[in-house]
Amino acid sequence: DDPGRVDLSALDARKLGLTFTEMTIRAVIEDAVSVVGNLYRAKNLELRIDVPPDLPRLRIDAVRIRQVLINLLTNASRFTHQGGVTITARQVDEVIRVAVADTGIGIAPEDVPKVFEDFGQVDGSMTRPHEGTGLGVPLSKRLVELHGGQMWLESRVGIGTTFYFTLPMTPTPVR
Numbered sequence: 001d002d003p004g005r006v007d008l009s010a011l012d013a014r015k016l017g018l019t020f021t022e023m024t025i026r027a028v029i030e031d032a033v034s035v036v037g038n039l040y041r042a043k044n045l046e047l048r049i050d051v052p053p054d055l056p057r058l059r060i061d062a063v064r065i066r067q068v069l070i071n072l073l074t075n076a077s078r079f080t081h082q083g084g085v086t087i088t089a090r091q092v093d094e095v096i097r098v099a100v101a102d103t104g105i106g107i108a109p110e111d112v113p114k115v116f117e118d119f120g121q122v123d124g125s126m127t128r129p130h131e132g133t134g135l136g137v138p139l140s141k142r143l144v145e146l147h148g149g150q151m152w153l154e155s156r157v158g159i160g161t162t163f164y165f166t167l168p169m170t171p172t173p174v175r
Contacts (some may be wrong), residue, residue, distance in 0.1 A: 016062040018146060025089045025096050025167070026051045027063050032069035033087070037075050046084030047073075055091055057166050064143045065167070071102040071136035072163050079161070080104035095149065095166040106157040115139055115153060140165075 029049055040047040069087070076085045083103030089161045090097050107115065115137050141151040155161035 015034070018060055018064060020059045022055050022057045022064045023060055025055060025060075025098060026066075028060070028065050029087055029089065031062075031067060032066045032073060035066075035070050036073045036077065043077060043081075045077060045082075046081055046086075048086040050085065050086055051089040055089060055096060056169055057098060059126055060147055060167060060170060061143075064095075065147070068140040068143050068165065069098075069100070071140045074105070075136060076100060076104060076161070076163075078100035083160075085138065091169075092166070094170070096169050097164060098167050099162050099164050101160060101162040103160045105160055107153070107155040108157055109155075112153065116151075141165060170175065 015111045026049070029051060033047055033049060036099045037047065041070045073085060073087075081104070085100060088099045088101070112143040117138065144151045144167070151163065151165040153161055153163045
């Protein structure tokens with residue numbers, strides 16, 4: 001085992017110092033979009049928000065969920081060369097489900113599990129044109145799980161990738 005490696009399973013709510021406040025998911029999404037907006041404009045990519053105004057407020061750590069969204073939006077911009085990204089949020093039973101859907105290169109089915117592994121990168125070669133540590137998605141998944149939610153993705157090569165995550169409307173933070 002590499003002693004310098006970050007063990008994401010060891011990241012619990014206390015270590016991360018999560019601070020829960022009541023927020024609308026729309027406010028957090030708009031905040032994240034304002035952070036990555038220039039990145040999208042520079043690549044001439046569309047960035048759309050589709051969130052109904054009447055979604056219930058959530059008890060979340062807004063800074064951490066914004067970080068999750070920025071991670072997903074930054075990744076999506078890296079792998080999307082035309083079109084763009086649509087962020088949707090919907091109430092589904094007792095959760096708010098957020099989707100970040102891109103029109104990018106997509107992920108081959110055999111590579112999907114690697115996306116959620118610590119430091120797992122889909123293309124392991126040093127020549128790949130996409131920078132990053134590979135930590136963004138696993139850490140994002142862990143942050144969502146600490147809110148009592150789940151994260152998964154659906155992807156089709158050449159069509160795009162959608163990352164989904166859920167946030168409970170009455171969260172019971174995981175310890």
